[in-house]
Amino acid sequence: MTAAPRNYPDLHEHIAALEERGMLRRVDRRIDKDSELHPLVRWQFVGGLDEADRKAFLFTNVTDGLGRAYDIPVVVGAIAANPAIYSVGMRAPVDEIQAKWDYAIANPIEPRLVDEAVCQEVVVEGEAIKGEGNGLDALPIPVSTPGFDSAPTLTATNVITRDPETGVQNMGTYRAALKAPDRLVVRMATRVGGAGGYQHYLKYQKRGEPMPCAIVLGCPPYVAFMGPQKLPIGVDELTVAGGLAGGPINIVRARTVDLLVPAESEIVIEGLIDTEWLEPEAPFGESHGHIALEEFNMPMRVTAITRRKNPVIPSYISQVAPSESSVIKRVAYEPLFTHHLRHTLGIRGVKKVSLHEPLTGLLRVTVITFEKGTSRTEVWRGLNGAAFFKGDCGKICIAVNEDITVDNADALLWAMAYRMNPVEDVQLVPHRGQGHGPKREHNQEEDSTLLMDATMKSDMPPLALPKQEYMERAKAIWQELGFGPLRPQAPWFGYSLGDWLSQWDEAAERAAHGRYLENGQISEKARRKGLKPETKYRPDEDDKGSNDRS
Ligand SMILES: Cc1cc2nc3c(=O)[nH]c(=O)nc-3n(C[C@H](O)[C@H](O)[C@H](O)COP(=O)(O)O)c2cc1C
Numbered sequence: 239m240t241a242a243p244r245n246y247p248d249l250h251e252h253i254a255a256l257e258e259r260g261m262l263r264r265v266d267r268r269i270d271k272d273s274e275l276h277p278l279v280r281w282q283f284v285g286g287l288d289e290a291d292r293k294a295f296l297f298t299n300v301t302d303g304l305g306r307a308y309d310i311p312v313v314v315g316a317i318a319a320n321p322a323i324y325s326v327g328m329r330a331p332v333d334e335i336q337a338k339w340d341y342a343i344a345n346p347i348e349p350r351l352v353d354e355a356v357c358q359e360v361v362v363e364g365e366a367i368k369g370e371g372n373g374l375d376a377l378p379i380p381v382s383t384p385g386f387d388s389a390p391t392l393t394a395t396n397v398i399t400r401d402p403e404t405g406v407q408n409m410g411t412y413r414a415a416l417k418a419p420d421r422l423v424v425r426m427a428t429r430v431g432g433a434g435g436y437q438h439y440l441k442y443q444k445r446g447e448p449m450p451c452a453i454v455l456g457c458p459p460y461v462a463f464m465g466p467q468k469l470p471i472g473v474d475e476l477t478v479a480g481g482l483a484g485g486p487i488n489i490v491r492a493r494t495v496d497l498l499v500p501a502e503s504e505i506v507i508e509g510l511i512d513t514e515w516l517e518p519e520a521p522f523g524e525s526h527g528h529i530a531l532e533e534f535n536m537p538m539r540v541t542a543i544t545r546r547k548n549p550v551i552p553s554y555i556s557q558v559a560p561s562e563s564s565v566i567k568r569v570a571y572e573p574l575f576t577h578h579l580r581h582t583l584g585i586r587g588v589k590k591v592s593l594h595e596p597l598t599g600l601l602r603v604t605v606i607t608f609e610k611g612t613s614r615t616e617v618w619r620g621l622n623g624a625a626f627f628k629g630d631c632g633k634i635c636i637a638v639n640e641d642i643t644v645d646n647a648d649a650l651l652w653a654m655a656y657r658m659n660p661v662e663d664v665q666l667v668p669h670r671g672q673g674h675g676p677k678r679e680h681n682q683e684e685d686s687t688l689l690m691d692a693t694m695k696s697d698m699p700p701l702a703l704p705k706q707e708y709m710e711r712a713k714a715i716w717q718e719l720g721f722g723p724l725r726p727q728a729p730w731f732g733y734s735l736g737d738w739l740s741q742w743d744e745a746a747e748r749a750a751h752g753r754y755l756e757n758g759q760i761s762e763k764a765r766r767k768g769l770k771p772e773t774k775y776r777p778d779e780d781d782k783g784s785n786d787r788s
Contacts, residue, residue: 239354239356239359240354241356242350242352242354242355242488242501244458244483244485244487244488244502245483245484245485246458246459246460246482246483246485246487247327247458247459248356248458248502248503249313249316249456249457249458249459249462249502249503249504249550249552250548250550252316252326252327252458252459253294253296253313253316253550255326256293256294256316256323256326259326261293261294261322261323261326262293262294262295262296262316263293263294263295263296264296264298265278265295265296265297265298265299266298266299267299268299268300268301269297269299269300269301270301270302270303271297271300271301271302271308271312271378271379271380271381271390272302272303272380272381272384272390273303273381273384275297275300275312275314275380275553276314276380276381276382276383276384276553276555277384278295279295279314279315279555280555282315282319283555283558283560283561284558289320289321289560290320290322292315292319292320292323293315293319293323294313294314294315294316294319294323295313295314295315296311296312296313296316296550297311297312297313297314298311300312300378302378306371308376308377308378310377310378310549310550310551311550311551312378312380312550312551312552312553313550313551313552313553314380314552314553314554314555314562315555315562316552317394317459317462317463317552317554317562317566318554318562318563318565318566318569319555319562319565320565321335321565321568321569324463324565324566324569327459327460327462327463328459328460328463328482335569335573336572336573336576336577338482339482339570339573339574339577340573340577341481342478342479342480342481342482343469343478343481343577344481345481346473346474346477346478346480346481347477347480347481347483347484347485347486347487348477348480348486349476349477349479349480349486349487349488349489349498350486350487350488350489351489351490351491351498352488352489352490352501353490354490355488355490355499355501355502356501356502356546357454357490357499357500357501357502357503357504357505357506357544357545357546358490358493358506358544359544359545359546359547360544360545360546360547361493361542361543361544362376362542362543362544363493363494363541363542363543367419367420367540367542367543368419368420369419370419371419372419373418373419373420373540373543374416374418374419374420374421374422374507374540374543375416375419376419376543377505377543377551378551379391379392379416379551379553380553382522382523382553382555382556382557383522383523383529383557386521386522386523386529387520387521387522387523388415388520388521388522388532389415389416389417389519389522390415390416391413391414391415391416391522392413392414392415392416392422392453392455392507392553393411393413393553393554393555393556393563394411394455394456394462394551394552394553394554395411395412395413395414395453395454395455395465396409396410396411396453396454396457396461396462396464396465396500396503397409397410397411397412397414397424397426397435397451397452397453397454397465398451398452398453398454398497398498398499399434399435399438399439399449399450399451399497399511400438400450400496400497401437401438401441401472402438402441402442402445402447403441404472406472406473406474407474407475407476407497407498408434408435408437408438408471408474408475409454409461409464409465409474409475409476410426410433410434410435410465410466410475411465411466411554412424412425412426412427412433412435413425413522414453414538415519415520415522417517417537419540420539420540421537421538421539421540422453422507422509422537422538422540423517423518423519423535423536423537423538424451424453424511424535424536424538425519425520425533425535425536426439426535426536427674429629429630429671429673429674430629430630430671431468431628431629431630431631431673432630434471435451437471439511439513439536442511442513443513443514446513447513448510448511448512448513449510449511449513450495450496450497450508450509450510450511451495451497451508451509451510451511451538452492452495452497452499452506452507452508452509453506453507453509453538454499454500454503454505454506454507455503455504455505455506455507455549455551455552456503456504456505456549456550456551456552457500457502457503457504458479458483458487458500458502458503460479460482460483460487461475461476461479461487461500461503462552463479463482463566463570464476464478464479466563466566466567466570467570467571467574468570468571468574468628476489476498476500487500488500488501488502489501492506492508492542492544493508493542493544494508494509494541494542495508495509495510495541504545504546504549504550504551504552505543505544505545505546505549505551506542506543506544506545507540507542507543508540508541508542508543508544509538509539509540509541509542510538510539510541511536511537511538512536512537512538512539513536515537516534516535516536516537517534517535517536517537518532518533518534518535519532519533519534519535520532520533520535523556523557523558524556524557524674524676525556525557525559525561525563525564525567525599525674526599526601526674526675526676527557527558527559527597527598527599527676528675528676554566558597558599559595559596559597559598559599559600560595560596564595564599564600565595567593567600568593568595568600571593571600571631572590572591572592572593575591575593575604575624575627575631576588576590576591578623578627579591579606579620579623579624579627583619583620583623585616585619585620585623586612586613586616587608587609587611587612587613587616587617587620588606588607588608588620589607589608589609589640590606590607591604591605591606591607591624592604592605592606592607592644592645593605593631594644594645595645600631601630601631601632601633601673601674601675602632602633602634602673602675603633603634603635603636604624604625604631604632604634604635604636605635605636605637605638605644605650606620606621606624606635606636606637606638607637607638607639607640607642607644608620608637608638608639608640608693609639609640610639610640610693610694610735610736612693614691614695617637617691617693618689618691620637621635621637621665621689621690621691622689625667625687625689626687629671629673630671630673630674631673632687633670633673633685633686633687633688634687634688634690635687635688635689635690636650636653636654636690636692637690637691637692637693638650638653638657638692638693639653639657639693639694641701641729641733641735642692643728643729646727646728649728649729650692653692653693654690654692656698657692657693657694657695657698658690658691658692659695663690663691663692664688664689664690664691665688665689665690666686666687666688666689667686667687667689668684668686668687669684669686670684670685670686670687671684671685672684672685673685694735694736696736696737697735697736697737698735698736698737699735699737699738700732700733700734700735700737700738701729701731701732701733701735702732703729703730703731703732704731704732705731705732705733706731706732706733708731708750709730709731710731713726739776739777739778741777741778742777745757745760764777764780
């Protein structure tokens with residue numbers, strides 16, 4: 239087979255790139271995919287490791303709960319265990335990811351149709367899919383939350399469907415639970431802002447036809463990133479993936495359904511989604527951090543499984559954030575929000591938008607960082623813009639200034655404690671859907687929105703820590719004394735917050751050089767009579783006419 243030209247890596251090349259950079263752990267020991275695999279990877283999210291120390295895990299010796307061995311390896315965390323791993327797939331440093339997304343969305347490239355593809359090197363269809371150990375059963379799909387989940391579940395999916403009216407394809411990451419060698423149940427969110435594929439489902443249902451569907455596992459990273467990305471309905475994600483790659487993504491016709499799938503993917507599960515009958519699916523550990531309880535979702539009859547000769551199966555670790563699922567979404571969604579506020583709404587002073595990740599899972603708490611001195615009007619436009627950009631994001635929106643480390647909840651509370659006056663700086667807005675969470679809207683139960691301006695409304699005195707130069711010098715001494723590693727946590731040095739004078743800088747400089755007596759001579763000259771203690775003194779305005787007490 240002659241490989242079609244391409245200028246983007248496939249999953250195998252991406253895994254090799256991670257290994258080269260020391261970002262991959264190989265696990266050659268036998269691992270049970272049903273009860274051991276995800277819990278092992280989970281430890282790197284709940285075991286006190288730094289985000290930067292998380293790795294991708296490649297399992298080469300996978301068995302299941304019945305002791306069956308699989309010859310296909312499983313990889314977890316290879317797309318987004320942390321932003322550094324995501325940035326390898328994005329082929330851009332972490333701080334350039336925002337610009338790369340902006341560019342790709344503005345400059346989509348149509349995919350290139352090829353005749354032959356590695357994802358179809360092996361084709362299993364018809365009767366060959368049925369029967370235990372065949373079909374889906376031959377794939378080592380892990381159980382994500384042992385103890386709660388009712389099925390091995392596909393998580394690292396790019397689910398492709400086509401709008402029967404416009405012919406435009408959609409691609410989203412949706413979970414799918416294994417039910418039989420030739421049947422799974424797909425869950426597409428029906429809420430506002432939910433799955434694009436669900437809009438197609440409604441159209442097929444109206445026509446009284448089943449919906450053709452292709453569940454792709456192990457796409458080239460540029461394509462994988464598109465699954466969770468929130469693009470407007472009607473945009474073909476494969477064109478934006480081309481924009482990321484800077485060239486067309488190769489696609490091939492699926493074998494048994496009228497859909498186009500990424501040619502270099504690992505495995506494609508083709509089938510028809512029943513638009514009449516629904517089947518119970520879940521319990522499953524959800525990305526909002528609770529177990530999704532059993533509900534009726536869409537059964538899909540598998541018509542073909544096509545794959546490479548040597549596939550590797552990716553699985554996303556999701557559930558309680560942080561997780562691979564929250565990282566992959568965070569790195570994709572934050573640029574969208576920032577772009578929306580800055581360019582669509584034209585709000586001045588926006589530095590960045592951050593979606594709070596641990597436990598809250600991105601959708602509930604949004605923090606907008608503004609330049610100091612941004613007007614109140616712009617801050618409030620930003621708060622409202624972030625809260626209502628997506629129907630299911632931004633229940634709590636907080637505006638802060640650049641010196642607040644948004645990922646540090648202590649720093650957020652600090653901003654609220656000193657920079658926010660509740661009666662002036664907080665608004666409650668009614669009428670928000672429950673969104674993606676443990677409570678559902680089936681009873682029309684509503685939530686609401688909390689907006690909070692915790693920016694500085696005027697200059698404040700400096701933060702009371704030694705200036706950076708002194709802290710750095712002391713750090714060198716700490717290290718010289720062998721006192722062990724430090725993990726600096728911002729803020730770890732003092733800095734001006736606007737209310738500060740050059741005279742005070744000079745006085746501090748003298749004091750830090752042992753010349754405090756000179757400061758005493760200066761302050762002696764500024765003595766006054768007849769004032770109440772704690773009266774403010776500002777040497778810039780108030781220097782004339784000092785009253786000697788003598
Ligand atoms: C690991 C993971 C699992 C997800 N599972 C689902 C799911 O089961 N159903 C769903 O509708 N969205 C799910 N999402 C979110 C969607 O991928 C996301 O909303 C995306 O924008 C959907 O694409 P679409 O707008 O083209 O449908 C998941 C995301 C990730 C990262």
